[in-house]
Structures are given as C-alpha cells and as structure tokens.
Amino acid sequence: MDRLFELGSEFWVAAYETFYMVALTLLVGGAIGLVLGVLLYSTRPGSLLPNRAVFNVLNVVINFFRPIPFIIFLAAVQPFARYVIGIGIGNDAMIFSLSIAASFAISRIVEQNLITVSPGTIEAARAMGAGPVRILRTVVIPEALGPLILGYTFIVVAIVDMTAMAGFIGGGGLGNFALVYGYRQFEPAITWAALLVIVVFVQGLQFFGNWLARKVLRR
Amino acid sequence: MALVALKNVTKTYPAPEKGGREVVAVDDVTLDIEPGDVYGIIGYSGAGKSTLVRLVNALEPASSGSIEFDGRELTGLPERELRKIRLGIGMIFQQFNLFSSKTVAGNIAYPLKVAGWSKAEIAPRVAELLEFVGLSDKAKSYPEQLSGGQKQRVGIARALATSPRLLLADEATSALDPETTQEVLELLKRVNREFGVTIVVITHEMDVIQSIATKVAVMDGGRVIENGDVFDVFSTPKNSSSQRFVATVVKGLPSPAELAVLRERHEGRIVTISFRDGDASQAQVFLELARAGLDFELVYGGINDIQGRAFGHLTLAIRGEDAATDAALASIAARVEVTEAA
Numbered sequence: 053m054d055r056l057f058e059l060g061s062e063f064w065v066a067a068y069e070t071f072y073m074v075a076l077t078l079l080v081g082g083a084i085g086l087v088l089g090v091l092l093y094s095t096r097p098g099s100l101l102p103n104r105a106v107f108n109v110l111n112v113v114i115n116f117f118r119p120i121p122f123i124i125f126l127a128a129v130q131p132f133a134r135y136v137i138g139i140g141i142g143n144d145a146m147i148f149s150l151s152i153a154a155s156f157a158i159s160r161i162v163e164q165n166l167i168t169v170s171p172g173t174i175e176a177a178r179a180m181g182a183g184p185v186r187i188l189r190t191v192v193i194p195e196a197l198g199p200l201i202l203g204y205t206f207i208v209v210a211i212v213d214m215t216a217m218a219g220f221i222g223g224g225g226l227g228n229f230a231l232v233y234g235y236r237q238f239e240p241a242i243t244w245a246a247l248l249v250i251v252v253f254v255q256g257l258q259f260f261g262n263w264l265a266r267k268v269l270r271r
Numbered sequence: 272m273a274l275v276a277l278k279n280v281t282k283t284y285p286a287p288e289k290g291g292r293e294v295v296a297v298d299d300v301t302l303d304i305e306p307g308d309v310y311g312i313i314g315y316s317g318a319g320k321s322t323l324v325r326l327v328n329a330l331e332p333a334s335s336g337s338i339e340f341d342g343r344e345l346t347g348l349p350e351r352e353l354r355k356i357r358l359g360i361g362m363i364f365q366q367f368n369l370f371s372s373k374t375v376a377g378n379i380a381y382p383l384k385v386a387g388w389s390k391a392e393i394a395p396r397v398a399e400l401l402e403f404v405g406l407s408d409k410a411k412s413y414p415e416q417l418s419g420g421q422k423q424r425v426g427i428a429r430a431l432a433t434s435p436r437l438l439l440a441d442e443a444t445s446a447l448d449p450e451t452t453q454e455v456l457e458l459l460k461r462v463n464r465e466f467g468v469t470i471v472v473i474t475h476e477m478d479v480i481q482s483i484a485t486k487v488a489v490m491d492g493g494r495v496i497e498n499g500d501v502f503d504v505f506s507t508p509k510n511s512s513s514q515r516f517v518a519t520v521v522k523g524l525p526s527p528a529e530l531a532v533l534r535e536r537h538e539g540r541i542v543t544i545s546f547r548d549g550d551a552s553q554a555q556v557f558l559e560l561a562r563a564g565l566d567f568e569l570v571y572g573g574i575n576d577i578q579g580r581a582f583g584h585l586t587l588a589i590r591g592e593d594a595a596t597d598a599a600l601a602s603i604a605a606r607v608e609v610t611e612a613a
Contacts, residue, residue, distance in 0.1 A: 176368035178330055179439075180382040180429075181357035183350075190381075194372035268372075270413060 059233055059242070066229035067249050069143055073215045073225055076147045078208055081154030085207075088114070088155060089162020090188060100174070100184035100192075110159075117156045123217050125153055130221070141222030150214055154207065161203035169195045198269035205261025209254050216250070226250055272342060273303035274437060274469050275327055280336035282322050296322040298493035299336070304486075306436070309463050309470045311484030311501065313477060313516055319493035320473045324439050327471065328360045329353045341436065358386050361430030361468075365442035367422040369414040375425050376401070376410040382432045400428040404458065420451035427458060431468070438462065438470045444479055456483050477520040481505070481577060489513045505575070506547050506582040523573025523584035530612050533570050539590035541570070542600065545608040548580040556603055563599035565591035 088110065094100045095107040120128070129149040134140035137148055169192050177191045193200070216227025226246040234243030282297040297319045304310045312320045325331040326338055329345050338345045340356060348356070369378050376397050383393045401407045404424040414422055423443060430438055440459065444452040460483055462468050472484060480487050480501060487505075488498035489512060497510045505521060508514045518524065524543070525533060534541055544556060560567050567589045574583030589596055600609055 170366075170368070172364060172366050172368040173370060175330065176362070176364060176370075177381070177385075179328055179357055179360070179362040180385050180433075181354040182381075182385045183354060186385065190384075191370060195370065197372060270415075 062233075063229060063245065066224060066226045066246070067253075069223075070212070070215050070225035070227070070250070070253070073143055073147055073150060073218065073223065074208060074211050077150040077154050077211050077215075078204075080147070081151040081158055081211070082204060082207075084151065084155035085158025086162055088159035089166065090193075092159055092163040093166040093192070094184065094188055100187055114156050114159055117153070118160070122153055122214050123220065125149065126218060126221050143224050146215070146218035146221075146223035150211060150218060153214065154211055157210065158204070158207050161207060162200065165196045165199040165203050166192055168199065198265045201261055201265040201268060205258060205265070208257050208261070212250060212254055212257075273339070274306045274308075274341055275302075275304040275471075276337075276339040277302045277323075277326075278337040278339075280323075280326060280338055281334050282319075282326060282331060283334045295493050297326065297333075300493075300495050302488060302495060302498065304437075304469060304471060306469050307463070307467060309459075309472060309483050309485050311472045311474065311480035311487040312490060313474055313480055313487060314490035315475060318490040320490050321441055323490070324362075324441055324471060324473050327437075328357050328362060328439060330357075358382070358433050359435050359437070361433070361435040361438040363423065363426040363430050363438070363440050363443045365445045367414070367419075367426045367446075369422055369425055369429075371414050373413075374410065375406065375412050375414070375417070378414070378425055379429045379432055382429060386433050396432065400432060403431075404428045418451075419447050420454055423447065423451075423455050424458060427455075427462065431462065431466070434466070436469060438468050440470060440472045442473055442475070445474065445476065452479070453482070459483055477516050481520050481575075485578060489516060502548070502577045502580050502582070505577050506545075521573070521575050521584075523571070523575070523586075525571045525586055529571065533586065533588070534612065537568065537570055537588035539566075539588045540596060541586060541588055541612040543571075543584055543586045543610045543612070544603065545582070545584045545610070546574070547582045547607075553585070556607065559603055560587075560589070560599055563591070563595050565589050565596060565599060 091106065092110055092114070095103040095110070097104065097107070117125070126146070126149050129152060130140045130145070133145040133148045137144055139145050173191060173195060174187060177187045182191070215223065215225050216230075219225050219228025219231060226249060230243045230246035233239060234241075234246060278301050280297060280300045281295065284294040284296060286293050300323060312323065314320045322331060326333050327340065329338075329348070333346050336346070340360070343356070345353065345356065370381065373381065379397045379400050380393050383396060388396070397410070398407070401410055404427055406421060406424055406428070409417065409421065414425065417425065426443070443459075444455050447455060456479065459470060459472070463470050472479060474480060484501050486499065487501045488495045489504065489510065490496065491512045497504060497508065497513045504513060505517055508517045530541065546553065567587045569585060570588050571586035572584055574581055600611070603609055
C-alpha cells in the first residue's frame with residue numbers, strides 16, 4: 053500500500069495515458085471503421101452501391117487481419133509504425149497499431165448493425181427519388197444509430213483491454229503500470245489498484261453508452 | 272393520353288439455384304392507366320403485382336417491353352433521371368416503411384428535402400399535409416407512438432408531399448383492421464378526388480377494389496388475365512380466377528354446395544337470374560313470371576353496389592307446368608341472364 057502512495061503521481065499519469073490512448077483510438081479507428089463498415093454494407097450484392105470487387109477485397113482483407121491475436125499484431129505492425137509516425141514504441145506508436153486493429157473490428161460491427169435496417173425503409177427512400185449516398189447518410193445510419201452506439205460502446209471496452217496489452221510492448225498506461233510496478237515487483241495491491249481504475253473507467257463508459265443509446269432509441 | 276402505359280412488359284429474375292429455371296415475375300403485361308383512374312390490381316400473393324408496381328416507378332428495371340410515364344419512356348433511362356421521375360410518383364407500403372429515427376414532420380419533410388426545397392418552403396407544406404391527413408397534433412411524435420392507421424396516414428402525407436401525379440399503393444391496407452382500412456380508403460378517395468391524383472392500388476382483397484377502384488386488372492402467374500371497368504369485371508367475370516375473386520365479395524351467387532341444399536329444400540326448378548344495371552328491372556321479371564301463372568319463391572340472392580351501379584343475382588324456386596315455365600324463362604332470358612341449375 054505504501055508503495056502505491058509513493059507512486060501516486062505516476063499512477064495518475066498512467067491512468068491519463070490509458071484514457072488518451074482509448075480516446076484517440078476511438079476517434080481514428082472509429083472514423084476509419086465507420087467508413088469501412090459503410091463500404092462493406094453498401095457494396096455487398098443487392099445493396100445500395102453493389103460492387104463485387106470492392107466488397108470482396110474489403111471482406112478478405114478484414115478477415116485476414118481480424119483473427120490475428122492483438123499482442124502479435126502489435127509486434128507485427130511495429131515496423132510500419134516506425135515508418136509512418138517515426139517511432140516504434142510509446143503511446144503514439146500504440147495508438148497507430150490500436151487504430152488499425154480497432155478499424156477492422158469496428159467495420160464489422162458497423163456492417164452488422166447497418167444490415168438490420170429494414171429494406172422497406174430504404175425502398176421508401178428510393179421511391180422518393182433519394183440517391184444511394186443520401187440514403188446512407190440520412191436513412192441507413194440514423195435508423196441504425198441506437199445499435200451503432202451500443203456497438204461502439206462494446207468496442208471501446210475492447211480497446212481498453214487492448215491498451216493494457218499495448219503496455220506489454222512499449223506502450224504506457226495502466227496496463228503497463230500494473231505489469232511493471234505490480235506484477236514484476238510482487239506488489240499485488242498495485243495491480244489491483246490499476247485494475248480497479250480500469251473497471252471504474254469501463255463501467256462509466258458502458259453506462260454512458262447505454263444512456264446515449266436509450267436516448268436515441270427513445271426507450 | 273395514358274399517364275402510365277405498359278407495353279409487353281416482362282420481368283424475369285435469375286434462377287434461385289444454379290441450373291434452375293429463371294423466375295418470370297411479370298409476363299408480357301400491356302396496360303394503360305389513364306389520368307384520374309383509381310386502378311386496382313388484384314391477385315394472390317406471388318401473382319407479380321408488387322413487382323409490376325415497382326416497374327412503374329423503376330425501382331426494378333424491366334427485362335423487356337416498354338414503360339411510359341407521362342409520355343416518357345422509362346426503360347433505358349439512367350438512374351439519375353429515374354430519380355427525378357420518382358419525385359413525381361408517390362408510393363405507400365403495407366408495412367408503412369416510415370423512418371423510425373425521424374418525427375412525423377421529419378418523415379413528411381424527407382421527400383421535400385430530396386427534391387431540394389428550402390427549409391422555409393418545407394415547413395408550411397408539411398403543416399398543410401398534416402392538416403389534410405388530420406394529424407396536425409402529431410407533428411412531433413415518432414412513428415412508434417402512432418396506431419397503424421395513423422402510420423399509414425403519415426405514409427400518405429409523405430407520398431403526396433411533392434404533389435405527385437401518380438400514387439402507388441402496395442397492399443396499403445393489408446396490415447390494418449377493417450375499420451381502419453375503410454378510413455385509409457376514404458382518405459385515398461379524397462386524394463383522388465381533391466387533388467386529381469391517379470392511384471394504382473395493389474391488393475389481394477376484393478373489397479378494397481370494390482370500395483375505391485374504377486378500373487381493375489386481375490393478375491395470375493405474372494399475367495394480367497382480365498381487366499376493365501370494375502363494374503364489368505365484378506358483374507361478369509370471364510376468367511375462372513377472376514370469378515373466384517369476385518365470389519369473395521359479391522353476394523348472391525350460390526356455390527354448388529349451396530345449390531344442392533337449395534334443391535333438397537325446395538320443390539320445382541331452381542333458376543338464378545342475374546341483373547345488371549340497365550337490364551330489365553326485377554319488377555318486370557316478377558311480372559312476367561306471375562303472368563305465366565307460375566308459383567315462385569325467392570330462395571337465395573343479393574344485390575351489390577359498385578361505384579353507384581347495381582348488379583345482383585336472385586335464385587328462385589319456380590313451380591308450375593314445364594312448358595309455361597320454359598316459355599316464361601325464354602322470354603326473360605331475352606333481357607337478363609338466366610341460369611338454371613341442372
């Protein structure tokens with residue numbers, strides 16, 4: 053316990069780093085994932101902008117990356133991180149890798165939620181003379197907004213999990229803190245403290261996500 | 272000139288399984304819909320009527336044939352042009368297909384936004400449409416807060432927003448209870464009468480046709496097997512499939528089973544006399560029978576009113592000498608249709 057107080061400021065820095073990585077990954081990965089998910093949805097056969105070539109390429113690429121265990125993915129992407137942002141370790145390098153992995157996961161979640169939009173609603177918009185891009189923007193995404201928010205909430209929690217792994221290969225944050233100061237120095241209290249903050253953080257996110265989805269769904 | 276002119280229109284879909292036969296949803300249909308018509312298209316599910324209506328606003332491209340809307344050939348037009356044409360054709364659906372993420376007002380405003388109206392123009396138009404369908408107090412409600420009938424009224428307001436000349440109603444009342452169905456049909460009648468909107472009504476319910484259509488086409492297996500004025504098709508359906516539809520709503524024609532019961536219960540010859548508006552009146556027929564000294568009894572029957580014109584069938588049990596009966600029936604048959612049960 054005393055050790056935890058000694059490390060007080062570093063602990064809060066680590067907590068901030070976790071928050072920072074999650075927020076930026078959500079922003080970058082969330083945006084790319086949304087674009088990829090909308091492309092997957094709209095280019096599939098029979099959809100708004102059917103394009104077999106684009107759909108198949110996206111589908112195969114995403115299926116290729118999705119099953120790679122994240123901790124190995126981090127190591128594999130490291131050279132690219134060094135090339136793209138100039139450094140292979142540290143929080144920014146981790147955000148690069150996290151964002152790529154998150155984009156692929158988010159694209160599937162977006163695709164799955166968009167598919168649930170009733171084809172009749174889309175047909176109604178088509179019958180009113182709306183074009184495919186307008187329909188995606190003003191019908192498909194708004195109609196799926198509630199489940200999309202829940203999907204994003206789910207993925208944020210997964211990203212928190214991923215940041216902890218990033219701590220293992222050169223990232224900062226609470227995951228790294230728990231490993232370095234808790235696990236390796238035989239201080240379970242420190243590991244537990246880090247864990248507690250992560251749990252509180254995740255709970256907060258989940259409550260917020262649920263609240264937002266309820267507001268959008270009006271129930 | 273016809274508002275919608277279909278000539279030899281066929282729509283086929285690729286075979287559902289490899290090596291299977293392609294599906295012919297619409298088979299060589301030729302149909303003219305005149306401005307002001309309420310044109311009913313009736314058929315069992317799978318008869319191709321929903322596909323047919325989607326060819327009219329080009330939601331589906333035809334496989335062959337010609338489709339003209341307002342004098343303009345639709346087949347072969349690029350999607351961008353078709354979208355402009357769809358602005359002039361409203362459509363309502365069985366499941367209403369309202370946008371659940373938008374308010375009632377937002378739903379009605381949507382086609383206006385697509386048409387490029389400004390916010391200042393949209394607001395009064397939406398208010399006007401809400402007033403027309405009697406839902407002014409529901410502008411800020413969401414679709415899930417409305418009853419089925421109210422949802423369909425929003426659907427109608429939305430479909431009419433851009434003042435289309437043609438309204439396509441795809442089983443628009445099939446999800447509603449009978450009372451609400453009548454309300455919605457009344458509203459459609461007003462749309463036709465007050466705004467002169469031509470309406471195509473797809474349905475499998477003959478009473479929908481009976482209450483609003485002026486013309487009807489009966490579809491079966493992708494083909495239009497009979498079409499014409501509602502009164503003609505109802506009073507003298509030529510095709511067996513049309514006869515079955517007509518029998519679901521037209522009162523007065525006994526089925527073979529009912530005829531057997533009638534024969535058991537009544538003495539004499541069982542004769543059905545079919546009246547059509549403009550034919551001899553019932554009074555004349557009864558007078559004829561009485562003059563021949565025949566004893567007759569009314570055992571089955573009904574008179575129907577279609578668009579203000581009446582027709583019906585009366586089944587009589589006639590007792591008397593055979594020769595006198597034959598003579599009287601022959602004289603009646605010159606003026607109205609007489610069918611004697613064998």
